[in-house]
Amino acid sequence: MNFPQIILYWISQYRWLLLAGVIGVVLLLLPTPANLSPEGHRLLVIVVITLILVVTEPIPLPATALFIIIAMVYSAIDTPNNIASAFMNDAVFFIMGSLMLAVAIVKQGWDARIALGIISITGNRTRRIAFGFTTISALLSSFIGEHTVAALMLPIGMTLVRYTSQDGENAQGLAAILLFSIAYGALVGSIGTPSGGGRNAIMMNYLAGHGAETISYARWMLYVYPLVLILIPLVSHLLWRSFTPEHHYLDSGIRRLKVQVTKQGPISGREVGGLIIFALVFLGWIFLSSRFGLGSIALTGVVLYIITGLVKWEDINRNTHWGVILLFGAAIALGHYMRSTGAALWLAEGLVKFLMQGSEPVRVLSDIVIVGMTTIMANALSSSATVAVLGPITLNLGSDLLHQGLITAIASAFGFFTAVAAPACAIIYSSGMVGARDFLKAGWKVGLLCIVLLIIYANTYWRLWL
Amino acid sequence: MRFLIAIASKKYSEPTLRVGLDVAKAFQACVTIACVSPKPSSFAQDQIRLAQESMERWDFEQPAINVLEWAYNYLKEGQFIAEEALEKGFQKRLLSKRAGSRGSIVLPGQFCDRIELILRSGRIIESLRNEVRQNEYDVTIIGASQKRRMAHDLIQYIDSSILVVKQIDFSRPYRVLLAVDDSRGTLKAVKYGIQIAKAYGLKVDVLTVSKRQRFGAGYQGASDRACRYLENARVKYNRLMLVGDPVTVIDESAGDNHIIVMGDSSQNPIKKFFLGSKPQEVLETSVCPVLIVK
Known part of the structure; x- marks a missing residue:
């Protein structure tokens, strides 16, 4: 050359x-x-x-x-x-802590037991198992984050596919329905609590910075969890309509899962220890996060996992992308200065002027703009980076800070459209069992459902009952 | 000689692997079979690694390793691997022990000294370019891509001849379409074309295309030289001198039952980058395998 x-x-x-x-x-x-x-x-x-x-x-x-x-x-x-100070805050601690906790949790080997738990409730029918996957992924991701759930559940889904269809070739529909149930279930669930994703912690931080009323862990759940419960069956149904599984009963796969659990033996002291630490972290988030912050509590959990020997620092170090944490820190600093320099307000005013054309701002319209902008950006960027950059602008798009902040954080989880939009999607895509086109096939339906439901939900439940 | 065969999946790469191995056998070339796993977005990199570790506990390999295992089995069934190496089986652990971003399994071959299976991760063109630069391959063999940019990048940045395998039907008889002109790469293209034709007993169409009615001395001479080489090699050929747009004429003459062999353009790289070249256009528009000789 x-x-x-x-x-x-x-x-x-x-x-x-x-x-x-x-x-x-x-x-x-x-x-x-x-x-x-x-x-x-x-x-x-x-x-x-x-x-x-x-x-x-x-x-x-x-x-x-x-x-x-x-x-x-x-x-x-x-x-x-001052720039260096803006770079690090509790939201960055939380992102760092949740990435480390993901390593610790995945290393505990709870996956097989979770799988057996699901199967014992759902039985051997594919449709029920897919619904079980969506439900468990959603419920778990509310507390341990979508990427952790996807990493835990992926081998379970793949085992069912591989051992149901001997060659794995003639089971693309089955693979799609099970793996998308995991990824989309995890995404839907991650909106439910502040610990569901770094974006939620960033938004809590911004809300506090903008002088909004403090939102506790429990209050966030009260606001958002009903939406999660509404979305679970609807998303599962849409996925069922989007893909046609080749097998309607998964007996061979289930037998294989049982073998895997039998190989693990009875629940060990280590597993119990791992569970106790996570339970402590969870309780800490609920009762102590308003005082100590989500990040510090997550990091406490990490320290406990390390000192009890349940996870090695080398494992955490190998699986934590420090560069991404650095980027989130920088994005949060950008967000901070967008507010303090007035850039966010200027952008928001320009946007309002452009959209309203002199008429009075209508909340539903501003909600549509916020949700649309956030969803598009979250599918191109990462959800946390989207909230970090877009949050200061959307918080200036109206007078109800909590309303705007929450819908921004929630919409940023709607990374259904591409294989790279969210870590949970990237994880199932990396298995090679689903293709990029599958994301479009199911993504637009689920995405549209979530967007419409969020706008209706925020303008009814939040306004009428809260 | 050294050949690099790039594969991506069991579903789409079977023709590429088959043609690549057959052509390499014809040239008695050492073969490297490369699978490039795409680099995920940095945002999800560590989570994907975590998921892969979790999958390994359940005896699932990453897709690229499965693809290489399939290639290994293909080599085994086709008796491309020396028998003494078969006992060890597919040693996937060697692919995980990566030096930089490259893991490899080296096997003694039946028709050549070594066959190598390698795993790379990253962008496809960047990975192939680095592989070709580091190991000085003579030919890179790859399946067709739907991305128009791919043909441009292959021609522009890969420092070896390029065989793009597309729309091949093994049940049909093929001919070699040797496109010759006065460019520097023509002579080498003729030699490659002859070797392929001889190995498979294919007939050759020697095609020279002029935009004007009159063929210049350079074109005439190139065609004469190609025919002399073919006669000396005792390969049956048919000489064609056609007038028209070179790319259109080559595509129409080739149809879907030829393997097009042509030299790379001698234009300067900057011109090629912005304006493209005939080989690049042929690569984009043809509906049969194309070998661009550099």
Whole structure:
């Protein structure tokens, strides 16, 4: 390969980086709009560049995180010390803690027992098992996060597929229905509690920063959990309508699951210990999170798992993507400065002006805008990064902070449309048993259902009963 | 010689593997079979790794390892692997012990010294480019992609000849369509075409296309030279001198029952990058296998 070819190759690999740079320079050279501070203008340029870099990933995500930090320092958004302080807060602790807890929980080997528990209730019929998968995935992901549930449940689903259809080739419908029940169930459940995902913790943090009334763990559940319970059967039904399983009874797969549990033997002291620690974390989230924060409690659980020897630090270290944590920290710092520089307010006012065209803001319309924007962005970015960047804007789109904050956090979980939209989707896709087209086939139906239901739910249940 | 065969799945890569091994056998070339597992989004990387560890406890392998195991079984059934290596079976643990992003199983072959099965992870073009650069392959064999950009990137960035296997029907008789002109790559393309034709007993159509009614000395000479090589190699051929747009004429002449063999364009890389080239267009539009010789 000669020199021009090397240059062309570099350009083709880094074209999005170059484009982001060019767009950044052009935006920076534009005059600062009225009602926007110079700091806000510069910060919005950083946000645009960051969005391009995160979606297209021409450079590793940790490098994008570092870019955000240095760009904020060099463009004098604030002093270096203040920027560093904005970088770390309880939401980042929570994201870090929940990623580590996921490792600890998956290492405990509860998967086989969970599987047998589901089967003992549902029996051997595929439809009932799929409903059981959706339900358990949803209930578990409310407390341990969607990615942990997907990692735990994936081998169970794959075992049922592999041992029901001997060659595994003639069971694409069965694979799709079981694996999507896991992923979509986990996504639906993750909206139910603050510990369901990092995005929820970020939103709680923003709500506190905006001076909204404090929302406790239990109150969040009171607001959102009924929606989870409504969605579970509907999502399961839609999945059943989207895919046709080749087998309606899964006896061979169930026999194999039983063998797997028998191999594990009776419940060991380690397993009990693992459960107790998680129960303590859960209780801590419910009763102590308003005082100590979700993140500190999650990290306490991690420390307990390590000192009791239930998980090794090496395992946690190997399976924790520190670069992503760095990026979430940087995104939260961006969100913080979007508020303090007035950039978020300026964007929100512009959006309201554009949509309402001089008429009085209508809450349902602003809900549609928030849910639509958040869902689109969450399917291109990650849900937590979406809330980190979009949260400060959506909180300025009306006067009911809690209402806007909650629907933003909930809609950010609707990553049903692509294989890369949410970790749970990426996990089932990585199994090779479902294809990218399957996500579109089922995703738009489930996504549309969730969006419509959320808007109706938020404007009825929250307004009439809470 | 060294051949690199890129496979992606059991469902779609069987023709690629079959053609790749047959052609490699014709050239007595060492073969590397590569499966590139796509790199997941960084947001989900650690969670996917965690899920894979969880799957391994249940004796599930990641899909790319399953694909390589299928390729191993194909090699075994087709007696491509030397018998003494069969006892060890498919040693998947060697694929997990990755040096950088590359894990490999090396096997002694029946028709060549070594057959290697490798696992790479990352973007497909980047992975193949690195593999070709590090190990100096002569030919890269890959299945057709629906992505238009793929043909461009293969021609532009892979430093070896490229055989794209598409729409092949093993029950039909094929011919070799040797597209010759005055470009630098033509002579090598003729040699490759002859070797393939001889190995499979295929007849050859030597095609020269001119945009103008009159064929220049360069084109005429290239066609004469190709025919001389074919005569010396005792390969039956049919000489065609046609007028028209080269890409259209090549596609129409090839139909779906030829293997097109042509040299790479001698245009400078910058021009090729922005304006494309004839080989790239043929690669995109043809409905039969294409070998672009570099």
